[in-house]
Amino acid sequence: MLYSKKITNFIALALVLGILSSCNNDTKGIEIKGKTYATELVFEENFDNGMDNWVVEQMPKGSVAINKSKLEINDDSGCTVWLDKKFEGSIVIEYDVFMIQDGGENDRVSDLNCFWMGSDPKNPTNLFADSEKRGGKFSNYDALQLYYMGVGGNDNGTTRFRRYVGNGERPLIDEHDLSDTKYMLEPNKTYHIKIIAHNGVIQYYRDNELFVDFNDTNPYTSGYFGLRTVKNHMTVDNFKVYQIQ
Numbered sequence: 001m002l003y004s005k006k007i008t009n010f011i012a013l014a015l016v017l018g019i020l021s022s023c024n025n026d027t028k029g030i031e032i033k034g035k036t037y038a039t040e041l042v043f044e045e046n047f048d049n050g051m052d053n054w055v056v057e058q059m060p061k062g063s064v065a066i067n068k069s070k071l072e073i074n075d076d077s078g079c080t081v082w083l084d085k086k087f088e089g090s091i092v093i094e095y096d097v098f099m100i101q102d103g104g105e106n107d108r109v110s111d112l113n114c115f116w117m118g119s120d121p122k123n124p125t126n127l128f129a130d131s132e133k134r135g136g137k138f139s140n141y142d143a144l145q146l147y148y149m150g151v152g153g154n155d156n157g158t159t160r161f162r163r164y165v166g167n168g169e170r171p172l173i174d175e176h177d178l179s180d181t182k183y184m185l186e187p188n189k190t191y192h193i194k195i196i197a198h199n200g201v202i203q204y205y206r207d208n209e210l211f212v213d214f215n216d217t218n219p220y221t222s223g224y225f226g227l228r229t230v231k232n233h234m235t236v237d238n239f240k241v242y243q244i245q
Helices: 002-026 127-134
Strands: 027-032 035-045 054-058 063-066 071-075 079-083 091-099 112-119 145-152 158-165 172-178 190-198 201-206 209-215 222-229 232-244
Touching (some): 027 190, 054 063, 071 079, 071 222, 091 112, 112 190, 145 201, 145 209, 145 222, 158 209, 222 232
Antiparallel strands (some): 035 232, 079 222, 091 190, 091 232, 112 145, 112 222, 190 201, 201 209
């Protein structure tokens, strides 16, 4: 009887620890400007179930597919892959990317780019109303409202942050026009990306190095996230979105 009771207690403890472990996987803290906030996991994508959560806008000759439980973008002339979930309020976006250089036609190692808090002033309730018209051509996104980060653009020579205002203007934020080689891309290397949007604080990290720290007096507080690239070959994995409490 005593042995049986010990087994029962052990199983109960294991279940409790399992629940706690699951909770810890769904929540974590994040530091912003010296203050720590609780976060809650609200979306996770490991690319095990196809492309159901993603909308592809791509110029001809490129491809986007799931390969070995990763999103693989092999692009010739321009591509945006939108997550079809709209997020509101304070969020953290994290994912891993691998820049491929293996002799392929598009293995240029350039343009690790993204949009976030994206919306269309002409179609405020449906970002994807003009999805076919945009078609992956970069200039076709100028009319959107969003934040844009371009890492290793212009043949891996520039890294820039912009705030698109929704009327064709996309002013470059001068202090985030980076040209040092440390802000560019290396081939066949996995990078961890972290993006923060919280009460006007807009931050972009690569491998925990802060690239962008922008205070927006009129911040975008809702919208969509999109992976963006051109003539580049890369994979994306471990995509997560957290709500900041």
